[in-house]
Amino acid sequence: MDERSRRFGPGMAVALAIALAALVLPPSGAAPAHAENNGVGLAPALGWSSWSSVRKSPTAAKIEAQADAMKASGLAAAGFQYVNVDDFWYQCPGSQGPNVDADGRWVTDTAKFPAAGGSDGIKVVADHVHADGLQFGLYVTPGVSSQAVAKNSAILGTPYHVQDIATTTAEKNYNCKGMVGIDYTKPGAQEFVNSWADEFASWGVDYVKIDGVGTSDVADVQAWSKALQQTGRPIHLELSNNLAVGSAATWKQYSNGWRTGGDIECYSSCTTAGTLTDWTHVQSRFGQVATWQPYGGPGAFNDYDSLEIGNGSATGLTDAEQQSQMSLWALAASPLILGTDLTALNTTELGYLKNARVLAVDQDGIDASRIVNSGNQQVYSKTEKDGSVVIGLFNYSGTGSTTVSVALSAAGITGGATATDLWSGASLGTISGTYSVTLGAGAVKLIRAVPAGGAVRVEAEAAGNTIAGAARVATCSACSGGHKVGYIGNGAANSVTINGVTEPSAGNHTLTFTYLLNGSRTFYISVNGGPDIVENLTGTSFSTPVNASVTVALAAGSNTITFHNDTAYAPDLDVVTIS
Template sequence: MTTAAAHRIRGVLAAAFTGVLLLCTGSTATGARPTPSYDNGVGLKPLLGWSSWSFVRRDPTARTVEAQARALKDSGLAKNGFVYVNLDDFWYECPGSRGPDVDRYGRWVTDPAKFPAVDGKNGIQAVADHVHSLGLKFGLYVTPGISEQAVVKDTPIDGTPYHARDIATTTTEKNYNCGGMVGIDYAEPGAQAFIASWADQFAGWGIDYLKLDGVGTGDEQDVRAWSEALRRTGRPIHLELSNDLDIGNAATWAGLSNGWRTGSDVECYCGPDGSSYPLTTWAKVASRFDRVAAWAPYGAPGGHNDYDSLEIGNGDDDGLTPDERRTQMSLWSLAASPLVLGTDLTRLDPADLALLGNTDVLAVDQDGIDAERISSAPGSQVFAKAEPGGDFVVGLFNTGSAAREIVTTAAALGLPSARAYTLRDLWSHRTTGSSGRIAADVPPHGVVLYRIHRSPAG
């Protein structure tokens, strides 16, 4: 562990034992973690839910999304906090290379074949209403800019005398699958009003979450526009940014949104004949260790580092061994990441469901505290964080291909070595004692996740 990390851990420990927990990162003069300024009433804890991208991918329909929502509730996952049902890309019409089709005000048009209108309601609103009827929340997807279709048609901007050509630039914006999006000149009158009209439409449909995808460093104005527009709707809407955002702008993302993707897709896109399965690989999961360490200073209640979908639920189709699945959930939870399932919830593997329902591990995620990396060596990683009540949570990760003992110490965490501690394994639920040496035999690509508590006698 670096000297700086040691000081951060010790600072948290001292605060925890005095009842004043400081979420330390060393990023300010006082050592206290900065709180994101985007205070819209949501994102106080990492989001739990499901997304259509990993499994459903290019073919979402109202029937499919509603079936996943029903499975989320019937499986018991909703009772554990998994309440967001997020529809990703391919919900709108994409007639060609000129971008998504648009309505009379330049906003994307719902694909009626996939999401038909119901009783006069837009198809997306109808699905959102169904999801809400199950006691769940509904999310949607959009990308920065304005469609070339709107520019060609020079559509009016709702509630203003301006039109699409008044605000559009010739700069290409990133829309991964449809294309045809161009930039918006936010210095032009009507630009913010265009985003506001879109945000108002989404709020009217009952959206609780919006993923703004394709965000790069040059899209800060788009993020600001969406951030302000969503806030002004009066509806609490979680704003998530994607993907592989620049850590150099981390403070900006934290001030404007509730979450931000710290890396590229966790999906491997390696299935035969375009199959969604396997969903991911060990290499994709293992690539997150360094990102979790680097981004730790920037997560806090209100906005969290997002390490992408949790690919647990479909057994061997996950693309991970059972030990690797525990590693993914443990690392994501130590990092206080959103836990958004990418799997097919209508065919949940019982063993995977048991992992996802482990409330001891979910509590590690839901504390909203980002773990520090204590040590990194060939074949091993150790992450830890202090809890408000004075406990520590430590993950001993074996990243190698053979079983081995992974070791850290109370002193490495900043804890007094002369004390006695109890170690509760959050996966096996077994409790052992320790006088300062914290170790476990860990299978390859596996983890032992301990909650460390000072024994009464210590």
């Protein structure tokens, strides 16, 4: 269990300034997924959650100490903003559900979070967190407590009661139990969730995590999204855990982020007893990052769970493995929500967390594609809006060294590129052809490569692009990155726009695009909204990629290239290369 996501707050470091400059739209046929329609979560969350290191015993003193440490350590200045209380903040008398107030909402455990000055204990802590210049998050699960059903609690501001809306279907509450479903077709159901959201807003909550969410809980997610929006307070909505990738479009429409798998914590199965996690649990995310790549983007991000960095051997990861975890999460544009004890950070690992070069990779909001998946060799890459390419080479093995190699062409680089090691900041000089590095167990080499007169290669489904209308991402085993964009055309709104193609000066360039179709179709290609270039194309299969090239005139600075067909369906689009 954990939390994620962030709103831009004060004191942002250079890394976030870079990220803000690079904000782009998400890759989906749906509208950008701002669950509260207020710009929350435009970049991946940076913060801390109580679950990993505090777990079942959060108290006001512990949470306030973590907030103070986030500020004092410089993490807040580096961009970390959220301080989130996970489970066990509310009264739980047994297995019959959380205790509730007169309106059926959970009651704060005053032994852990004492009230003060007439304020609820949670508000007292939220005020402390805000005084540190940070944001505050809180935890909830779907449904309504059985205690509220037994008491037939009133629904605030309505003539209805909980028994009017409750079902007998059990809802997940992992520790207290006793939650049952809500029938959202019944009057009073939305108003009940609204009243709960209003209470959270009055306490100063900036982030809500709904845990125990599955495909059967879509109505709860919709209700909470609507409820948080109607409070008028910008509140980030995060979903947990192990959500179904087949419902990614739904999670994206109604929330700012979602957990892609189970917990990163290893609990009783830890390789070393008493640690937070181990390398095996980090390894489980490599495949998830590849699978979920098409679905994250500004406003709604894939969440790979807590970042366990900062407490040395107590984390269960070596220094190399901690760098690898942060590198993989950053390449995937995942929320970076720390689970470690911020009051006991060691200097070396604190330096990892404050590395502006690596944070900028995360904050660009672009999901990397896996371009090498061969035994212990794992390589991911993504192209930034400025044309630079970030490449992460990983040794998947936790026991021995290996040499990891990648053809730079697979990352969209033809010719040479000037490379920088993002962890050390050291120049790697000019690289070309195949780049190789020998890595120790669980280690990573994270580099930024700036093509020198070579081609810029952009996946059609990349997070930096605008996939509009009915156009949508589809799997394609023969395609670059394993995906393509289909349903382009048959209306002006159904298009793909390659954004942020940056050139130092105006001039003509060769645009090579890879498409798929069975028969004959036409692409209309518009640069910067200008006149269309008409390309009549043929193909033999929607599973067989074909290349075509045209000459385009690009302006100095940033350019957009739109593929569309206003009257008929166009081919599917795989990848675009600009020389």
